[in-house]
Amino acid sequence: MPMSEYVRSIRERIGNDLLLLPAVTAVIRDGERFLLARGVDSAEWSLIGGGVEPGEQPAEALAREVYEETGAALRITAIVGVYGGEPLMVDYPNGDRAGYVTTAYECHVVGHPEPDGQEIAELGWFGREEIAALPRQGWIDQVIADAR
Template identity: 45%
Template sequence: MPGYTRHEYGERVGATGQLRLGAVAAVLAGNRLLLTKRTDNGEWCLPGGAIEPGERPAEAAERETYEETGLSVRVTGLIGVYSDPDVVVVYPDGRRVQIVGVVFRAEVVAGEAGCSAEVSESRWVTMEEAAGLTVVANHRLVLPAVFTGQPYFDPPAAPPAS
């Protein structure tokens, strides 16, 4: 899947796109989290991507981490499921997608984090360092849960005023 070039934001803008299932790995080493810098837009994110047909979400997170960084990881738990109906990813071919992402906690099995066609830099960061980076919107939502170990809960929006 080609990289995206931008996000669009707006109230329920997700209704203008299609849903896409994704999986990401929150790889921690001590108090440091692995983030990757995307080659297409220069923003930072957790390694991950689309869940392919016939693949378990955890397998997708492990595969995508290896493809993007060369690092072999093993999923050890579920952090949560996220989606923001106020954000769409716009791909170069014009497709508009609201991501439904599954976030897994993972541990390093082998290798060292590096770069790929999709990743220009890999960096191990603390919570404070991550706060100073431009992190893609969908991943910025889950970073507090990743660092605290608390499950991520995507609360429903308040009902409209009557």
Template identity: 40%
Template sequence: MGTPDFIRAIRATAGHQLLFLPGVTALVFDDQGRVLLGRRADTGQWSVIGGIPEPGEQPASCAVREVYEETGVHCVPERIVLVQTLDPHTYPNGDQCQFMDITIRCRAVGGEARVNDEESLEVGWFSVDALPELHEFGVFRIKQALLDEPTWFDPTL
């Protein structure tokens, strides 16, 4: 889907100024312990699955929706892996955003991994010890999801 309509409406009046937005990352694992990844159409890079919740949408519901919309896989949320405010990012069109990411570990329960929208070039399951090249954002989240630890947050106060 790309940029949600409600963000486009905000941008119509806010211009390119910095917006602080919620973001949800879904780390989906199958019964073999493989993680679901998508190769993004905008960058050509492999990435974890994620998106922006719609107004009023719960983070777990967003994770389930984004996974299905992008990959055709049905999943159920299991636990929050981490909560982190990311550094500000400027997109090629000049839009500035800063996301507070909630990463949720999910379990695949059905569907078949496939490109299911225009945001992905490829979709696939990967063994965690044979991942394609990923941005540190994804690598860190996958590592945290594999740990049996409480939710990670930046301890800097």
């Protein structure tokens, strides 16, 4: 995912040191199927989401991220939970370290989502059993388990 100007300005001051960042995650459902995305530079599947920019409401950030990455709008129905800790710690190839605290929202998609080809290479709808067999980011298991 491209680095925001806000994060870039912080990185200029702190270098690769750990940066704790707020994020949002879309738990997009169609019945018992969940929409997952595979990033252009990853073999793993995950939920769609991204960072919250300064002054941005988390729900607005989620709608922006999903629209940028899929061209689809959202209808948010509930908060699933808030997640962080070791499962959301990331060491990037350039040496940057980040820890994310993400608010996961249950959503329904409005329109037909398509991968943007820049951040997302592929989208797919999967049931819980199918997700368990996918190469995926491990932290999404708890989020999907918490989605009722």
